[in-house]
Amino acid sequence: KKTAKVNFANRGMTLEEDLNMTNQYYLERDIAVIHKKPTPVQIVNVDYPRRSAAKITEAYFRKASTTDYNGLYRGHYIDFEAKETRSKTVLPLKNFHEHQVEHMKKVKSHGGICFVIIKFTTSGEIFLLDAEHLIKYWSEQKSGGEKSIPKAIIKGQGYPIPQGYMPRIDYLTIVDRVYL
Amino acid sequence: KKTAKVNFANRGMTLEEDLNMTNQYYLERDIAVIHKKPTPVQIVNVDYPRRSAAKITEAYFRKASTTDYNGLYRGHYIDFEAKETRSKTVLPLKNFHEHQVEHMKKVKSHGGICFVIIKFTTSGEIFLLDAEHLIKYWSEQKSGGEKSIPKAIIKGQGYPIPQGYMPRIDYLTIVDRVYL
Numbered sequence: 001k002k003t004a005k006v007n008f009a010n011r012g013m014t015l016e017e018d019l020n021m022t023n024q025y026y027l028e029r030d031i032a033v034i035h036k037k038p039t040p041v042q043i044v045n046v047d048y049p050r051r052s053a054a055k056i057t058e059a060y061f062r063k064a065s066t067t068d069y070n071g072l073y074r075g076h077y078i079d080f081e082a083k084e085t086r087s088k089t090v091l092p093l094k095n096f097h098e099h100q101v102e103h104m105k106k107v108k109s110h111g112g113i114c115f116v117i118i119k120f121t122t123s124g125e126i127f128l129l130d131a132e133h134l135i136k137y138w139s140e141q142k143s144g145g146e147k148s149i150p151k152a153i154i155k156g157q158g159y160p161i162p163q164g165y166m167p168r169i170d171y172l173t174i175v176d177r178v179y180l
Numbered sequence: 181k182k183t184a185k186v187n188f189a190n191r192g193m194t195l196e197e198d199l200n201m202t203n204q205y206y207l208e209r210d211i212a213v214i215h216k217k218p219t220p221v222q223i224v225n226v227d228y229p230r231r232s233a234a235k236i237t238e239a240y241f242r243k244a245s246t247t248d249y250n251g252l253y254r255g256h257y258i259d260f261e262a263k264e265t266r267s268k269t270v271l272p273l274k275n276f277h278e279h280q281v282e283h284m285k286k287v288k289s290h291g292g293i294c295f296v297i298i299k300f301t302t303s304g305e306i307f308l309l310d311a312e313h314l315i316k317y318w319s320e321q322k323s324g325g326e327k328s329i330p331k332a333i334i335k336g337q338g339y340p341i342p343q344g345y346m347p348r349i350d351y352l353t354i355v356d357r358v359y360l
């Protein structure tokens with residue numbers, strides 16, 4: 001099926017950069033307090049030169065034990081992971097790891113709002129998908145199920161996120177509609 | 181006044197290590213989902229050696245724009261900062277920076293639970309103090325007020341946190357009593 005749509009794919013911004021600017025917008029307008037967590041790094045060696053800033057000279061990337069983003073919106077705990085894929089048809093599950101999915105299960109069971117924001121970079125479309133679908137596909141994969149979530153499921157069970165200039169990826173309008 | 185108490189000061193664990201183990205305990209018992217955020221680091225240079233892990237060879241510490249810990253407990257957003265001091269009489273405000281205090285204001289105004297966990301390392305005592313007190317002292321300091329929060333205020337307005345083996349710093353019992 002053919003659709004006419006504005007193509008946001010070629011702006012040269014990554015999903016993460018756009019989400020960071022969106023969260024900055026929410027923060028400045030006092031709409032929500034949501035931040036990206038810093039990249040976890042194992043620091044092995046630090047130099048302390050005189051008169052200048054401490055310099056980390058040896059460090060390694062660690063696997064995150066949680067999702068990338070969390071915070072507070074209208075009194076609710078919000079938690080999500082953001083993923084881009086160049087695939088036109090699926091979101092491969094290899095984009096996630098066990099700890100992240102376990103974390104999302106925990107968040108849901110303790111009463112938090114938890115979802116994935118998925119960008120199909122070829123079309124530029126961005127969707128919000130509740131974590132329950134990822135959790136289901138993840139556990140099915142372990143017993144021989146599919147290795148990816150079909151885009152048709154993401155479109156059918158998820159919600160397209162409105163994109164614009166400010167905010168760029170207005171996911172809280174979807175949160176309002178779906179969770180609150 | 182003299183008090184007889186167990187002295188936990190010399191166990192050689194920092195407040196942060198004890199809190200991390202406490203949060204691990206809460207997580208494993210399925211009591212709460214609270215994590216320390218990774219130390220924010222500005223990565224400048226990374227080597228990608230063959231057959232081994234990417235190595236960060238130049239990076240710098242960045243100032244955190246939020247507090248150290250956040251998460252979810254009984255459906256509530258929880259956010260706190262942990263501070264140790266060797267002072268016997270005060271918590272110096274220089275242990276905080278503007279961004280952290282602004283973040284705490286935001287959290288409170290959006291309906292989150294926000295506090296400081298303060299350890300007096302000499303006595304080993306640990307207190308939970310609601311963020312409102314820090315916010316008040318911080319803003320008064322700007323107009324010429326005190327440069328620290330007296331321990332008497334922390335004892336009077338805050339709550340001593342029970343310490344033990346498992347969990348080490350059982351701050352959620354205080355959260356139950358004070359906020360929920």
Ligand SMILES: [Mg+2]
Nearest residue numbers: 068081082083
């Ligand atoms: Mg991510």
Ligand SMILES: [Mg+2]
Nearest residue numbers: 248261262263
């Ligand atoms: Mg700290």
